Amino acid sequence: MVSRSGRSPSVTLADVASHAQVSLATASRVINGSTRQVQPDLRDRVLASSRLLGYVVDEQAQSMARGASQTVALVVGDIADPYFSAIAAGVSAAASRLRLTVIITTTGPGGLAEHEAVAALRPKRPLAILLAASRHLDSAGEELLLEELAGYEARGGRVSFIGADTGGSAARVVRVQNRAGARELARSLIHLGYTRFSILGGPSDLATARARVDGFAEGLASGGIAASSVEIVHGPLTRDGGHAAVLELQGLNHPGACVFAVTDVMAVGAMTALISQGRMPGRDIAVAGFDDIPLLQDVRPALTTVALPLFDIGVQALELALADPSPDSSSPEADDVRGVVRLRESTPPL
Amino acid sequence: MVSRSGRSPSVTLADVASHAQVSLATASRVINGSTRQVQPDLRDRVLASSRLLGYVVDEQAQSMARGASQTVALVVGDIADPYFSAIAAGVSAAASRLRLTVIITTTGPGGLAEHEAVAALRPKRPLAILLAASRHLDSAGEELLLEELAGYEARGGRVSFIGADTGGSAARVVRVQNRAGARELARSLIHLGYTRFSILGGPSDLATARARVDGFAEGLASGGIAASSVEIVHGPLTRDGGHAAVLELQGLNHPGACVFAVTDVMAVGAMTALISQGRMPGRDIAVAGFDDIPLLQDVRPALTTVALPLFDIGVQALELALADPSPDSSSPEADDVRGVVRLRESTPPL
DNA sequence: GGACAGCGGGAAAGCGCTTACCGGCAACCG
DNA sequence: CGGTTGCCGGTAAGCGCTTTCCCGCTGTCC
Numbered sequence: 001m002v003s004r005s006g007r008s009p010s011v012t013l014a015d016v017a018s019h020a021q022v023s024l025a026t027a028s029r030v031i032n033g034s035t036r037q038v039q040p041d042l043r044d045r046v047l048a049s050s051r052l053l054g055y056v057v058d059e060q061a062q063s064m065a066r067g068a069s070q071t072v073a074l075v076v077g078d079i080a081d082p083y084f085s086a087i088a089a090g091v092s093a094a095a096s097r098l099r100l101t102v103i104i105t106t107t108g109p110g111g112l113a114e115h116e117a118v119a120a121l122r123p124k125r126p127l128a129i130l131l132a133a134s135r136h137l138d139s140a141g142e143e144l145l146l147e148e149l150a151g152y153e154a155r156g157g158r159v160s161f162i163g164a165d166t167g168g169s170a171a172r173v174v175r176v177q178n179r180a181g182a183r184e185l186a187r188s189l190i191h192l193g194y195t196r197f198s199i200l201g202g203p204s205d206l207a208t209a210r211a212r213v214d215g216f217a218e219g220l221a222s223g224g225i226a227a228s229s230v231e232i233v234h235g236p237l238t239r240d241g242g243h244a245a246v247l248e249l250q251g252l253n254h255p256g257a258c259v260f261a262v263t264d265v266m267a268v269g270a271m272t273a274l275i276s277q278g279r280m281p282g283r284d285i286a287v288a289g290f291d292d293i294p295l296l297q298d299v300r301p302a303l304t305t306v307a308l309p310l311f312d313i314g315v316q317a318l319e320l321a322l323a324d325p326s327p328d329s330s331s332p333e334a335d336d337v338r339g340v341v342r343l344r345e346s347t348p349p350l
Numbered sequence: 351m352v353s354r355s356g357r358s359p360s361v362t363l364a365d366v367a368s369h370a371q372v373s374l375a376t377a378s379r380v381i382n383g384s385t386r387q388v389q390p391d392l393r394d395r396v397l398a399s400s401r402l403l404g405y406v407v408d409e410q411a412q413s414m415a416r417g418a419s420q421t422v423a424l425v426v427g428d429i430a431d432p433y434f435s436a437i438a439a440g441v442s443a444a445a446s447r448l449r450l451t452v453i454i455t456t457t458g459p460g461g462l463a464e465h466e467a468v469a470a471l472r473p474k475r476p477l478a479i480l481l482a483a484s485r486h487l488d489s490a491g492e493e494l495l496l497e498e499l500a501g502y503e504a505r506g507g508r509v510s511f512i513g514a515d516t517g518g519s520a521a522r523v524v525r526v527q528n529r530a531g532a533r534e535l536a537r538s539l540i541h542l543g544y545t546r547f548s549i550l551g552g553p554s555d556l557a558t559a560r561a562r563v564d565g566f567a568e569g570l571a572s573g574g575i576a577a578s579s580v581e582i583v584h585g586p587l588t589r590d591g592g593h594a595a596v597l598e599l600q601g602l603n604h605p606g607a608c609v610f611a612v613t614d615v616m617a618v619g620a621m622t623a624l625i626s627q628g629r630m631p632g633r634d635i636a637v638a639g640f641d642d643i644p645l646l647q648d649v650r651p652a653l654t655t656v657a658l659p660l661f662d663i664g665v666q667a668l669e670l671a672l673a674d675p676s677p678d679s680s681s682p683e684a685d686d687v688r689g690v691v692r693l694r695e696s697t698p699p700l
Numbered sequence: 701g702g703a704c705a706g707c708g709g710g711a712a713a714g715c716g717c718t719t720a721c722c723g724g725c726a727a728c729c730g
Numbered sequence: 731c732g733g734t735t736g737c738c739g740g741t742a743a744g745c746g747c748t749t750t751c752c753c754g755c756t757g758t759c760c
Contacts (some may be wrong), residue, residue: 008505010746014747026710039708042709063747064715080432080435089428112446122406123406151404362715373739375741389737392738411715712751714747715748728733
């Protein structure tokens with residue numbers, strides 16, 4: 001039984017070695033298993049001593065000596081957001097399969113900018129940085145981010161983006177077909193008979209949000225809906241953002257009215273707002289979202305959306321970042337992730 | 351502009367020092383700010399060189415040299431679960447305020463056991479380990495967990511639990527009044543007129559789940575409901591677990607029937623299952639949960655539950671773990687976290 | 701039987717940083 | 731004016747590991 005009094009200094013490999021009466025080198029070889037063999041008797045002695053002393057390897061020292069870390073970093077907007085947490089779960093699962101540790105940083109609303117998050121991560125020397133936080137298009141921040149990433153990559157760090165691309169970085173991208181998905185959604189909605197659209201567009205400077213808005217607008221245009229008739233409201237990409245934004249919309253009384261929120265999280269907030277106003281989604285007004293976050297299973301009316309394999313996207317982001325540097329020709333980009341339109345109760349055929 | 355070709359070796363402090371023509375010690379003092387002063391001219395030279403060379407400190411080396419890490423670890427069951435992700439958000443926020451990095455490990459269903467998670471974390475030498483994963487009562491695992499934690503604490507590591515306590519560890523606990531909360535909920539439900547109760551009890555070997563079941567049962571007993579009339583079904587603590595478990599229940603046709611799920615996540619799954627069976631919660635059958643996870647805002651009918659300040663619990667867990675070793679007398683335990691009963695549409699008065 | 705490869709143990713040189721400790725110098729005291 | 735501080739650079743000893751050498755030993759092959 002270990003005494004539970006004052007913090008005893010850690011047991012080091014050297015302690016184990018001397019207790020086992022072998023050299024440090026031998027102890028190291030036994031404990032971490034190098035290419036070199038160690039005689040059974042010595043090896044047993046080392047193992048025994050290690051167990052007896054309660055030795056725990058110091059990974060910091062190990063990665064220093066080896067010059068390679070076992071950590072990957074994930075940058076998300078808000079870990080409590082179902083979109084990000086689904087991705088994080090994928091990353092986490094993939095990482096644990098590869099025996100990697102994942103450190104999660106939140107940029108949060110009003111928190112760190114993405115380039116600050118990356119700057120804070122660099123000193124930890126992660127193997128890879130995965131950027132899931134929706135990047136702002138703000139050009140200054142963008143510039144700084146690219147600068148940080150360039151420095152990081154120049155030192156051998158791997159980077160992968162989720163969602164939109166960023167020109168000018170060697171980073172790999174899990175490219176999500178936001179634009180195409182939104183376009184298809186728009187077409188489907190027109191096909192159902194909707195004629196009057198409003199968009200909860202999220203922050204106007206967010207790449208992903210913009211791609212979805214643009215795609216949706218394209219789809220509408222291709223279906224003969226005049227852009228001028230489409231109302232767009234911008235606001236935070238959160239549940240409360242959706243809740244608030246939908247209340248600013250004007251043309252909801254129109255018979256063929258349909259609200260598209262660029263994110264399920266917003267759509268869900270919007271539906272609740274509408275209900276509390278006495279308009280039932282799927283009856284008095286149509287609502288559609290994007291992402292197909294897991295919680296949609298339990299929200300009613302069931303929300304029409306564009307389904308994204310969020311968990312897999314997380315897995316892919318990690319694998320992509322760690323993939324071998326492309327054998328020249330084929331760029332290390334995963335196949336694009338396509339969204340599939342799921343029509344549900346919130347947008348019944350008219 | 352940095353060339354983006356092959357990975358250049360990292361710039362080290364030594365590089366900066368020699369470029370600035372000062373000693374390594376001076377460079378170190380300038381860059382990390384020690385107690386010692388450095389002459390303005392030297393300091394400027396160092397700063398300039400550092401910037402010019404694109405120096406990024408290596409925190410691994412730093413914590414090795416200093417003997418103190420800047421990391422805390424959080425162990426959760428599943429980061430995609432809203433309960434855990436809400437707590438994680440709190441931890442994350444508190445950590446970033448303290449300039450700490452948080453690494454998140456998932457025990458997951460069928461994944462690592464908790465003691466394995468801790469064992470995997472120890473080599474990383476985190477400042478603290480926060481255990482949010484609902485601990486299994488399985489005595490072997492419990493034993494192993496305590497052993498790991500004892501070793502970790504003996505070397506100066508801090509530990510805090512969220513939820514239930516574990517005897518025999520020096521760990522601090524964010525004590526959640528699961529039992530009392532459930533008891534009060536039961537009383538409230540009886541007061542509303544319900545007479546026939548079923549419980550979705552989660553895994554039977556889970557401390558938190560059990561405390562809630564027991565508390566609820568106590569409340570029922572104190573309200574004169576015979577324990578023998580209460581049906582309990584066990585199953586996974588997930589949305590699907592709740593969905594499946596509720597379908598096994600028998601006595602739901604009774605007029606005063608009410609289902610209590612030990613977790614909102616389960617309750618929400620159960621509600622969906624009931625609806626798909628044609629029983630509307632809040633009309634044909636009452637349902638109550640526990641936690642008040644954020645997504646309840648958008649689930650209908652609004653779910654009766656016991657509200658817990660999840661985000662704050664995360665914050666507290668971190669602060670508690672890092673709090674100064676108690677000045678002897680007062681144990682470093684935060685005030686208990688009380689749950690408050692929130693009666694909503696899913697349990698209308700009869 | 702001698703040259704030689706192969707094996708496995710140990711000494712020691714780092715990995716990138718921090719921090720005693722030392723020593724030169726200027727200021728300050730009686 | 732000698733002695734004592736106090737400042738502030740630099741030198742070097744680690745922090746806990748890994749890994750390159752080096753070296754003695756066996757076994758092998760002509």
